[in-house]
Amino acid sequence: MNVATDTCILINLLHVKRLDLLGALAPYVFYVPSEVVEEIGYPDQQQAVQTAIQQGWIQQTRLEDPLELQTFARATAQLGKGESACIALAEKRSWDWGLMTQRAPSGKSDFRAGNSDIEHSRDHFVGSAEGSTHHSASRRN
């Protein structure tokens, strides 16, 4: 199973120096779009991400299909570029996604990007493309 993976997830794992975990969660394959790689700002973290790509723990991918680009462009109105890229990948390729983002105190319940809903649960937005399984914090707990 393929998972489009956003920056926050990488950064959290980078903080505990355990990016290798993403390579050990078979059958999941974690893909990071180019936007996510670009959002990693610190040189040491950039190096760690490159190492993870070389080791095959995560796969770097690019959005190239016009439909992916369309979903991406629409989503960037409300989401960061990395988040938008993950949603576009998940929607077009029927992948799952892994996003984490802080919610605002009076946040609304969802965003819409293309045909996908982002479930807003506690401090996270997690979900999957329409028709796939939703992974929410409440289910996890």
Added chain:
Amino acid sequence: MPITKQELGNRLRQLRETRGYTQEDVAEILGISRSAVVQLEAGNRSLDSVELMTLAKEFGFDPKQLFEENFDAVQDSVTALFRSDTQLATNKELTRAVSEWSNLCRQFTILEKLVGSDRKSVSPAQYGLLSPRNKWEAIQQGSLIADNERNRLRLGTGPLPELPEVIESQGVRVGHLPLEDSISGLFLADQENGLAILVNSIHSEQRQLFSFAHEYGHLLFDRQIKGNVSRLADREHLSEIRANSFAAALLLPEQGVREFLSSAGKSRDFPLLQEIYDEEGDAVRAQRRETAGPIAIQFYDVVHLAFYFGVSYESALWRLKTLKLISEEERANLADQSDSASEFRKLLWSQSGRPRRLADREGKFQHKLLMLALEAFRLGEITRAKLQEVAKLSNISAGQLDTFVASIEPENHMESKPMLPS
């Protein structure tokens, strides 16, 4: 119906051409070969999302726009701007600055819609005037509409040092940018970007104020053309004459100028002969003698007038001539005294304090953008990552942003552990 790679390539080519870029330019921007650009435009090579955003930033277009069914490369305001000024494309630094400004305006419009403030904003009036057929009509129209705007906005007859704020209150984004010396300002007008005015920040404060008024005039008269660059070389065009007339009459209203001169004992417009009709069927005539002493307007009167209304010495001179308060000969003589005028202006500054600097407004638009983004984040309309992107546009560091966000979030908002799919 999603578009094909061929159609996407075709649309990119149209956008590139309307902005005067070559395939070599695009190759350099994207860091690829020219042949790759040729393949891209032919639909034989894929465009990726990073390249899409790079071109959107460079060309100043909305990436969403590329995928719309009714895509039209020549309909957006940035294209209109390039069409109005063929020299614009030759200065890539300037082109980038305009594109960046256009992107900021679009971001502003999106955020306004997300937080609902677009429903509370107003738009400037639109005056359905026929195009002037000659310079005379252009001047008359400009002057007439300036008076109308003064009345409509209840601006009275005094100076307008807060003109940028007045224009902003009409739903127009205003900003400064260092432009070529030959450009005084420009405007953009479309649904995606909203209405926007940019003036040349390398010009003097007085000239910038005039440029704000000039571009506002364009928005009132010429909004339908969506974008225009005001260059000195185009000053004989009727639309420029009309906008100049508007600016002069808005900043130096006839009644205000006459009142000012009158208070300085320099009114020469009092009629020497007045006739009052009475119901007896005849007119009562009253005649006064011409003032004994000279009442000629001196350079220091003009400096004082210009200082009061916040315009340049030259602007004030031309306005006095237009109002027939001085002759062409007097204007020319006073213009020759510009050195003395400059010294006198410095004296006024030292005694009265320099007028509020327009430069103090720089960055104000970006601050407003950040406020909108914080509100959109608070309302849950954008994510933290999107907020960070907007903050970067507003030159706010991640550390500064953390401070702001912490104060609008509940205390227990701290990052939780990552959630991964089960």
